[in-house]
Amino acid sequence: MKNWFAGIGLVIIFSWNLLAQDLSGLSICVDPGHGKGNTNAGPTGLREADINLSVSLFLKEFLKSAHIDTVLLTRVDDSTNPTLSQREAMANNFGVDWFHSVHHNAFNGSSRFTLVLLEEKRSFSNPCPDGSARGTGQPDWPGQADIMSNKMADWVFQALRTEFPIVRLDWTFFGGCNGGFSLGVLNDLLMPGELSEATFFDNPVEENKLRNPDFLKLEARALFMAILDFYDAGKLKTGALAGIIKSAENGRPVNGASVLLNPGNKIYQTDNNNNGLYVFHDLPPGSYQLQVQAPGFETQSGTVIVKAHDFSFRDFSLSVNSAPQVVLTLPGDQTRDYSVYKEIGVRFNRPMDKASVESAFFIKPFVSGVFTWNRTGDAVIFEPKTRYDFSTTYQVDIAGTAKDLQGRPLDGNGDGNGGDDFVYSFTTEKLDSLRPVILDFFPARKDTGIFLRDVFYITFSRALDPATVNTGTILLNEQGGDLIEYRVIPAGNSLQKIVLAPQEPLSAGKTYLLQVTNSIKSVQQEPLFRPLRWSFQSQSSFVSLAVLDSFEAELKWRDPLNVSETHGVLPDSIIFRLSDEHPLFGKQAAELLYLFTEANGLISLEPSLSPVFEREKTIGLGIYVYGDSSLNKIRIALQDNDGIENLPWQVLDWVGWRLLRFDYSNIAIEPGTGGNGQLDGREIALHSVQLKFSGQAKGKIFLDDLMLIQTPGPTGILSEFEESPPQDFILMQNYPNPFNPETVINYRLNFSGHVTLSIFNATGQLVKKLVDTFQEPGAHQITWNGKDDHGHLVSSGIYIYQLKFNQKVENKKMIFLR
Incomplete structure (x- = not known):
């Protein structure tokens, strides 16, 4: 190369910049990697050896157009596969000025970057542990191979629109002292050289494009432009224009699309290899108008500017011009013995407007369920919340009001016109007569x-x-x-x-x-x-939960027969007591046996001392009820500043435990004596739990864990069923308070059990969990250093420490000062 440069004066170099490209006096060896018998291939069988040869032949023609003296190919067809040393020997024996090996990469099926490798200079002065020569971190041909490699990587990256370009020294790239090696096709060259891996043939998207000769010609053009730039041998007077044509609905490349380019009246038709690629080579610089047409799609136009010695791109996303259709159903139409638990679904031929499809979806007989869409929006699954009925034929109807993303209505019967329904059916399996079968469950799917x-x-x-x-x-x-x-x-x-x-x-x-x-x-x-x-x-x-009554050890309620509101019952049959028959969380629950004698009979369960809580800190109330399927009604009554406010009746239409939860924000409150249908004032008191005759006269229910549902933070309980501290534990005020840098929290347990002691900030966010373990009865002490779970010192302010033990919760405030 030095001899070639020595024979060229500055005047000649300057003339190249003004005139056509001129590489006269230069010889290059182009090496199409691999060859006969090599099995490297993409997912559909496209061989790397064939790709390499095609690019090399295109590059040879580009180089010849610039009047190069010699282009030496190490192979010209697939009949040979020279060894690496034979390829080097061809270049060395001929005495070329430059060597370039054309390759394409494979890795994990999804990579698509551009890689150029050049030989790294190695030395035995500081060998690797195994005695081999260590890389110096410098190219074997500094100022030449490294500069050319960077130019090639950048131009190929631009031409093929890969993710990014990479240039690396070979020995270091392949592992250095940990198994690294020098490329056999570069290590004995007598001239500068490099090896390019333009993109990845094992990536299905890239393989589809590599099947198009015009894509390979873009790569060859990029390599040619890098050589021109390196030798300052002039610029191409023309540019290349390329793009990808895809469907706007599913993003898939469009085969058989026609691209009309003007001026020039040139037409390019995309191939059938699912790449959507079009390319126009050798266009004079200027503004061009493109018009794209494809069967089943709307015509689309666009303008693009082409520059000399550059690559220009214009992609198109075509909208379909036909009505959407269903192409697949789950299960198939008229399937029999279909599982009562399995999902059903449909696939469309394009992405759909999800809301329109869901509102147009009908299943008869009706089944409650949930919809799930795939990522591309062209398939939807419907899952029953629990199950379908056994031995039942279901008809699925997707109305013609379902639309695609362009607002086109569904063509349900396939006549080419939108606006009609799609219908299919299936029949479910029989109920097994011997084995247990799941009939219902909560929570549902x-x-x-x-x-x-x-x-x-x-x-x-x-x-x-x-x-x-x-x-x-x-x-x-x-x-x-x-x-x-x-x-x-x-x-x-x-x-x-x-x-x-x-x-x-x-x-x-x-x-x-x-x-x-x-x-x-x-x-x-x-x-x-x-x-x-x-x-x-x-x-x-x-949310924060505060148990008002766990119905353990002591019944803190009045005898319902001594409550004036109780009426229409048989006194000897009314029993309200603690029972260990169906405990939910602890060892006992409250049991109510009843017998109504009048149509308007009512049992009122009133606490001996009504707990009082703050309205603003309370979201709602909850109580667990073991139903008897009697169809009688149960509710909770509260007392505010005005009088009695009744929470909605709940029908006892179930057997077993169920949580009745009353959220103040979305329930209709019925005014009682003196009430107005609203919870007014700062303080709210629990008035009663009431059972009303509306179904069977005789029955038995259980109650457990009447609880206050609060916003996170300090408890809203102002007074409890009894004024003494909780029987299960005593939580002391921290000391010192305020504190910095640490404080001590003491508490005493009267029973063994699982203890959780947590710190919350004023907004209810968990700051630090100090204790979360099983502990024995007795005194316990824990120190908090003012740091959160991440070890960061908290800011000054009010904090809440909360002790949870045996279904009971107590909160206290403390102040941290920095």
């Missing part, structure tokens, strides 16, 4: 907003063997987390319906999984008909 202290249930077609119902056969866990402990409680006299009561609150905003395995068996030892797994989400916001 993909339910959201599940209360953090809710209880769940599952109903089966047959009674279960108690020995097979446990946390190992019915799995409950947070997604990606450990299994959650729960208590199994029969709903009724057998395990045909079971209630699952998690012993700790759920976390806010999390996805949970419930899985019923086929290890479940009936009393007759028949295994579960079909296992089932589903997910649900807890409510997104954190």
